[in-house]
Amino acid sequence: MISKLSFLKFVFKLLSLTLLFCSLSIPTQANESKQLEHEIKQLIHNGSVLIHNEKGQTIFSYQANKPFIPASIVKILSAQIAINKLGINYRFKTEFYADHHHNLLIKGYGDPFLISEEIEKIVKNLAQSGVRYINQIYLDHSSFEPNITIPGTSNSTNPYDALVGALVVNFNTINIQRLKSGEIKSAEKETPLTPLAAKKGESIKTGSTGRISLTQDYYESLQYVGELFQFFLKKQGIKISESRITIQSVSESWNLKYRHYNSHDLDYILTGLLKYSNNYIANQIFLTAGGEKSGFPANLAKSESAFQEYVQKTYQFDENIFKFKEASGLSRDNLMTANMMMQVLESFKSHHHLLTEKKGVLVKSGTLTGIYNYAGYFKTSRGLFPFTILLNQKKNYRDRILKLIHSYLAIKLSH
Numbered sequence: 001m002i003s004k005l006s007f008l009k010f011v012f013k014l015l016s017l018t019l020l021f022c023s024l025s026i027p028t029q030a031n032e033s034k035q036l037e038h039e040i041k042q043l044i045h046n047g048s049v050l051i052h053n054e055k056g057q058t059i060f061s062y063q064a065n066k067p068f069i070p071a072s073i074v075k076i077l078s079a080q081i082a083i084n085k086l087g088i089n090y091r092f093k094t095e096f097y098a099d100h101h102h103n104l105l106i107k108g109y110g111d112p113f114l115i116s117e118e119i120e121k122i123v124k125n126l127a128q129s130g131v132r133y134i135n136q137i138y139l140d141h142s143s144f145e146p147n148i149t150i151p152g153t154s155n156s157t158n159p160y161d162a163l164v165g166a167l168v169v170n171f172n173t174i175n176i177q178r179l180k181s182g183e184i185k186s187a188e189k190e191t192p193l194t195p196l197a198a199k200k201g202e203s204i205k206t207g208s209t210g211r212i213s214l215t216q217d218y219y220e221s222l223q224y225v226g227e228l229f230q231f232f233l234k235k236q237g238i239k240i241s242e243s244r245i246t247i248q249s250v251s252e253s254w255n256l257k258y259r260h261y262n263s264h265d266l267d268y269i270l271t272g273l274l275k276y277s278n279n280y281i282a283n284q285i286f287l288t289a290g291g292e293k294s295g296f297p298a299n300l301a302k303s304e305s306a307f308q309e310y311v312q313k314t315y316q317f318d319e320n321i322f323k324f325k326e327a328s329g330l331s332r333d334n335l336m337t338a339n340m341m342m343q344v345l346e347s348f349k350s351h352h353h354l355l356t357e358k359k360g361v362l363v364k365s366g367t368l369t370g371i372y373n374y375a376g377y378f379k380t381s382r383g384l385f386p387f388t389i390l391l392n393q394k395k396n397y398r399d400r401i402l403k404l405i406h407s408y409l410a411i412k413l414s415h
Contacts, residue, residue, distance in 0.1 A: 036408040043401055045171045047391035050338040053406060054383030056346055059412060060405075064390040067321050068390040071329040072277045073337070073375040078286060078327035079354060080268045081310050085289040090352075092269075092288065093263040094167075097254035098125065102133055103256055106229065107140035108167025110291070110298065112284035113262050113269055115170050116190040119228060122260050123236045129258055136242035138227060140223050141166040141247045147218050149285050150300075152330030155204065155210040159177040160330070162280040164287060165218060166298070171226050171280050176201040177209040187211075194227035196220065222247060248322030267354070274364055275356045279328035286327035300326070315343050329366055338388040341375055345386035352377055352384060360404070372396040378409055385409060 012018035040049055041062055048063035081243070092111035098104060104126075153161045162172040174197045175187040184194040184201040187209050195199070197214075202382075204210055217220055225244030233240060273281045290303025307324055311317055323335040355362040355376055362384075366373035372391040377384040387405060389398050 007212060009046050013027070033411050036404050037310060037412070040401055040404050041405075042354070043395075043397040044391065044393075045395065046390070048338040048395040049387070049389050049401060050342050051385060051387045051409075052342060052346070053385055053412075054380070057383075061338075064342070067335045067337050067371075068392045069332050069371050070123050070334055070336050070341065070370065070372055070390065071368045071371045072279075073341065073364050074165070074324070074329040074334055075138065075274055075277065075282055075327070075372045075390075076355075076375060077311075077324075077336075077341075077349055078282050078307075078403055080344060080348050081273060081352070082285045082289055083351065084265065084310055085265055085293055085302040085306060086285075088267045090266040091264070093262075094122070094260045095113045095250075095256060096122075096249055096258040098257040099253050099255070099318035100129075102135040102255075103138060104131070104134045104136075105138040105140055105248065105250060106167065106225070107143070107250055108165070108225075109143045109296070110164075110284050110288035111165055111166075111262055112171070112273075112278075112281040114168065116188070116228065116232075118262060119169065119232050120186060120235075121263060123232045123238065125260065126167075126233070126258060127236050127238060131147065131238055131257070132173070133241045134233065136228050136244060136246065137160050137240070138246050138248045139226060140249050141218075141222060142248070143298060144287060144341065145299040147299045148300060150279075150289070150330065152318055152328075152331060153279075155216050159211050159213055160279045160328075162213045162215055162217075163221055164280065164283050165216065165221055167220070167225055167230050168284075170214075171278065173211050173280075174200060174214050175209075175211045176204045178206050180207045182206055191229070192231045194224060194231060196227055206227060208330075218249070263290035267379070268338075270351075271354050274300055274354050277365070279330055283326055288368060303327075310353055314347065315342075317339065321354075330368075332368065338390055341388040341390070345375060345377070345388065349377070349384055349386070361406075363402075365398075370394060372398045374398050374402060380409065380413060382413065 001097055028209040048066055050064040051060040053059050057064045093109050095107040105197050148164055159173045177187040184198050202332050213222055230240055245380055287298040288302045290306045291298030294302040322340060323333055325331040325333045355364055360379050361376060363374055363376035375391040377386050391398055
């Protein structure tokens with residue numbers, strides 16, 4: 001039988017060992033943290049990293065006040081401003097007018113989600129309103145200034161270079177399949193192969209399928225709008241006399257027949273924007289927000305002014321450092337620091353669900369040649385830990401840095 005004295009000696013030894021273990025483990029954890037900090041810095045040749053905890057306190061910072069090109073992570077700021085200017089429940093509109101000669105005029109206001117499925121809903125509503133016959137289709141694109149060129153875009157057929165406009169369908173892109181026989185088909189069951197789409201599909205290699213930017217010609221873009229509406233109107237049983245499509249602005253001779261609000265609200269559209277990093281959607285929203293704030297027709301100057309006004313009012317960024325030329329991140333003239341991006345992330349927390357989650361990390365990437373950025377939140381037991389990685393360098397080490405941050409936070413959270 002163990003005596004009381006022996007038991008007390010055992011307990012004392014156990015406590016001594018526990019205290020010794022704790023005293024050894026604290027320096028070990030501190031050393032591990034410093035080692036990880038060193039490894040992170042070693043991977044940064046021209047960039048910065050900033051991490052906050054759930055309370056907004058800095059737990060790691062490296063060159064956080066140095067400006068870098070943000071690329072597509074600027075879409076988080078664009079989404080935040082769009083929510084402020086338009087409202088999370090905002091729905092883009094398109095108006096339909098008729099005259100005494102049975103003509104139909106379509107007026108756009110920059111809806112970035114005017115896709116085939118939405119057009120089919122529109123024509124059903126037109127039919128239900130009594131439209132049975134149309135003489136000719138007219139298109140009104142006057143709510144945006146024509147031929148707006150987004151800084152950073154080029155004349156390529158890449159979808160990220162798609163042309164913006166007041167009245168645009170299917171993201172101003174076409175999804176084409178070209179069979180080995182040379183036959184050209186639509187690669188989307190929801191979208192027909194219109195004459196213009198078939199012509200553009202000739203640029204696709206035989207035996208391949210791909211989505212391409214439709215055109216860099218503003219009026220060709222409108223031609224495609226007309227062709228697509230003609231198809232769906234006829235499919236609905238509405239007869240069209242004239243195949244010709246004419247550009248014309250609404251005048252007193254036109255009467256509003258139907259105002260359509262997109263079936264998807266801004267919350268849904270922003271989720272798609274951030275998930276797929278769609279440049280076209282970002283700048284359609286950018287231009288519409290400027291038009292709603294300062295009056296249509298929308299243009300780059302109005303939108304840049306509206307966004308800069310919000311930024312200075314909300315964040316008080318240094319105007320000599322912060323540069324915002326367009327909303328998608330394509331422009332290399334956009335500039336911001338990790339500290340600036342962190343302020344955006346702190347204010348965006350209530351909308352963090354709009355970001356795509358990957359293995360417990362809510363993240364938005366930003367990529368151009370020589371630009372490799374991440375911004376988002378680590379989901380932890382204590383809440384959201386926002387982080388920014390800005391790398392403007394040849395070597396893409398952002399994934400390695402993200403992994404190191406994950407290990408770094410695991411140590412910090414174990415204290």
